[in-house]
Amino acid sequence: MAKELRIGNDAVARGLYEGGVRVVSSYPGTPSTEITEFISTYDDVYSEWAPNEKVAAEVALGAAIAGARAFCGMKHVGLNVASEPVFTGSYTGVNAGWVIAVADDPGMHSSQNEQDSRHYAKAAKVMMLEPSDSAECLEFAKKGFELSEQFDCPVILRLTTRVAHSRSLVEIGDRNDIGVKEYVKNPQKYVMMPAMARGRHVVVEQRLLDQAEWAESCELNRVEMNDTKIGVITSGVCYQYAKEALGKNASYLKLGCVYPMPIDIIRDFAAKCDKVYVLEELDPFIEEHCKANGIDVIGKEAFTVQGEYSQSLIAKVILGKETEAISTDLEIPGRPPVLCAGCPHRGLFYALKKQNVTVSGDIGCYTLGALAPLGMIDTCICMGASVSALHGRNKANPENEKKSVAVIGDSTFIHSGVTGLIDIAYNASNSTVIILDNSITGMTGHQQNPTTGKTIKGDPATAVNLEALAKAVGIDRVRVVDPYNLKETEAAIKEELAVEEPSVIISRRPCTLLKYVKHEKPLKVNADKCRGCKACMKIGCPAISFRDKKAVIDFTQCIGCGVCEQLCAFGAIEKGE
Amino acid sequence: METKSIMIVGVGGQGTLLSSRLLGAVLTAKGYDVKVSEVHGMSQRGGSVVTYVKYGDEVYSPIIEKGEADYILSFEQLEAARWLPFLKKGGKLIVNTQQIDPMPVVIGAAEYPQGVIEAIGATGADITSIDALSLAVEAGSSKAVNVVLIGVLASKTDIAYDTWVDAVKATVPAKFLELNLKAFDLGYNYK
Numbered sequence: 001m002a003k004e005l006r007i008g009n010d011a012v013a014r015g016l017y018e019g020g021v022r023v024v025s026s027y028p029g030t031p032s033t034e035i036t037e038f039i040s041t042y043d044d045v046y047s048e049w050a051p052n053e054k055v056a057a058e059v060a061l062g063a064a065i066a067g068a069r070a071f072c073g074m075k076h077v078g079l080n081v082a083s084e085p086v087f088t089g090s091y092t093g094v095n096a097g098w099v100i101a102v103a104d105d106p107g108m109h110s111s112q113n114e115q116d117s118r119h120y121a122k123a124a125k126v127m128m129l130e131p132s133d134s135a136e137c138l139e140f141a142k143k144g145f146e147l148s149e150q151f152d153c154p155v156i157l158r159l160t161t162r163v164a165h166s167r168s169l170v171e172i173g174d175r176n177d178i179g180v181k182e183y184v185k186n187p188q189k190y191v192m193m194p195a196m197a198r199g200r201h202v203v204v205e206q207r208l209l210d211q212a213e214w215a216e217s218c219e220l221n222r223v224e225m226n227d228t229k230i231g232v233i234t235s236g237v238c239y240q241y242a243k244e245a246l247g248k249n250a251s252y253l254k255l256g257c258v259y260p261m262p263i264d265i266i267r268d269f270a271a272k273c274d275k276v277y278v279l280e281e282l283d284p285f286i287e288e289h290c291k292a293n294g295i296d297v298i299g300k301e302a303f304t305v306q307g308e309y310s311q312s313l314i315a316k317v318i319l320g321k322e323t324e325a326i327s328t329d330l331e332i333p334g335r336p337p338v339l340c341a342g343c344p345h346r347g348l349f350y351a352l353k354k355q356n357v358t359v360s361g362d363i364g365c366y367t368l369g370a371l372a373p374l375g376m377i378d379t380c381i382c383m384g385a386s387v388s389a390l391h392g393r394n395k396a397n398p399e400n401e402k403k404s405v406a407v408i409g410d411s412t413f414i415h416s417g418v419t420g421l422i423d424i425a426y427n428a429s430n431s432t433v434i435i436l437d438n439s440i441t442g443m444t445g446h447q448q449n450p451t452t453g454k455t456i457k458g459d460p461a462t463a464v465n466l467e468a469l470a471k472a473v474g475i476d477r478v479r480v481v482d483p484y485n486l487k488e489t490e491a492a493i494k495e496e497l498a499v500e501e502p503s504v505i506i507s508r509r510p511c512t513l514l515k516y517v518k519h520e521k522p523l524k525v526n527a528d529k530c531r532g533c534k535a536c537m538k539i540g541c542p543a544i545s546f547r548d549k550k551a552v553i554d555f556t557q558c559i560g561c562g563v564c565e566q567l568c569a570f571g572a573i574e575k576g577e
Numbered sequence: 578m579e580t581k582s583i584m585i586v587g588v589g590g591q592g593t594l595l596s597s598r599l600l601g602a603v604l605t606a607k608g609y610d611v612k613v614s615e616v617h618g619m620s621q622r623g624g625s626v627v628t629y630v631k632y633g634d635e636v637y638s639p640i641i642e643k644g645e646a647d648y649i650l651s652f653e654q655l656e657a658a659r660w661l662p663f664l665k666k667g668g669k670l671i672v673n674t675q676q677i678d679p680m681p682v683v684i685g686a687a688e689y690p691q692g693v694i695e696a697i698g699a700t701g702a703d704i705t706s707i708d709a710l711s712l713a714v715e716a717g718s719s720k721a722v723n724v725v726l727i728g729v730l731a732s733k734t735d736i737a738y739d740t741w742v743d744a745v746k747a748t749v750p751a752k753f754l755e756l757n758l759k760a761f762d763l764g765y766n767y768k
Binding site for chain 2: 003335338555
């Protein structure tokens, strides 16, 4: 069969499909999102976006226990949310296979921390596989189901950004659908209360020993002997970096199974090489395993726990080789990401800025409201924390109630903001929560969610009514504003901060990148009327720049939202033809 | 064959991802081993974006490092200067002369440097500058900048014209095909 160029996440989806996956439930998170998006294109697999990763993992485990091969995917911080069912799922084991994909983000291309998910495999005592390119993504995802059933254990597939988001060649095969296995009632295995769980812990420990023994001879861990002056123990994309930097001048032990790890083949490999390096991004996970077993390796003392590795880093450290680079002596300003031209969040943040409030922020496109010139986010911790941290802030000092708000997107609110809102209502803080409802999960690239009225496949679905939900948990003051209308938005914020009870403002306007959103004609600046006061530039719209002492609007970016028009005191911003 | 490296750089939202997909289709059709590395998520929102395309007999690392790129295709002037250190000695740089102010410039915290093209030329780099935006508008849409630039790149490789056209046909939606083929030709025939 001809080889196809596929992104790692697409290859994982294909591997799951070929491996006979039947039930898929995930929450989007860069760089893992596309796995589930690609799965949703297979009609013979049930797939869904869950409200959060914990729900997704529970759906998948429930399906696996019921006898269907199941999957859930998430980014590294999503595994924090899903960890409870994963830890207990390690004890219950599965019936049909359960594969979990977790995508780490070394270098933090799109994340709030740089955690190393391999620690979860060790802590939860579950097997973890790590592919190094798209072909292995497909192969390991497929293999994951077999291993999960062979050892009666969840199997985690660990990706990193460069594997998840790189395209390389894969060979696709046929689907092996094993159907739905029989479910047999077995409380000793599936009801995790103390008496049963004690028995299961014994099973888990024996399973780890069995898996470690398997890891000594499994085909996922392989040795490539070349020149033995340098030996490299590695896994994932670092294997590719090492091969490019060192080629046949080094020998390799490539671990496809990073937990549990073998020890005999590592010891044997190390004994054959003069100098052994462990090449792994983030924490010294493999390195500590080697050193704990008395194997002399060089790891983090020569490399780093921060950011990504690369072929040139490896060439520099191991071979002392550096590549020449040319450059100009120009001073090059940075280009940080910005809210898009026409983004509905912009008007909301501008209105907040006028109120000079402290803003408890959250995870999504609107986190970009932290950057200049808006600069209107004070904290950003994790999904949902905007709401609960605002409650904490207001309990710390009730004076904060009149000058603090939380901002949270529609999808993030459903993920874990609503629980914080329940806390606000139940434990009575006069908190003002603003839900930025742009009718989509934006930052991860437009996924449906429980508020959008559509399923992952685009079919009609029950939509959560945010107004009714807020009222149902006990918030009486709920109002909706259009963030393109600056006056209305500002007035609403002012009023809700002033009242002596909690309130929810829903700032509602669909993301401007949604296909169904109609764009107005680009606006233009009448140079005769423009006084060059730069009032329109306070909102940080990327379509507006300043040339020859006048504002200029870039017609390729402007969508005619009209927010800048409301800021111009001289009527210099006009509708385009 | 030794691995060749192409970098596509620009500003999030300029359509750099389509160009890498198109390049991937061409190189796969030629039977090469290919790796393409993209960036998704936050940095796509108007930030500086980069895509790596590598091909050869056997490609290992999906990323390109300083001094390694045989070609850099830049969708914007400032981005060309930013990523210039990634160009290999003797590599070729294709630059769209479009200028998009980054936020530090918009808010007056920094200045957009003057004479970017000249400064790059002065380093001795092999540079082709082109007003791809005007050519894209001529083809029928400002969004076709990516295909114009791919046309320029195509004219500098030894891969046949027809292979490129087939890839354009396979990559762009049918209703925009005519427009994109025109955009490709405008780039391909640019002198």
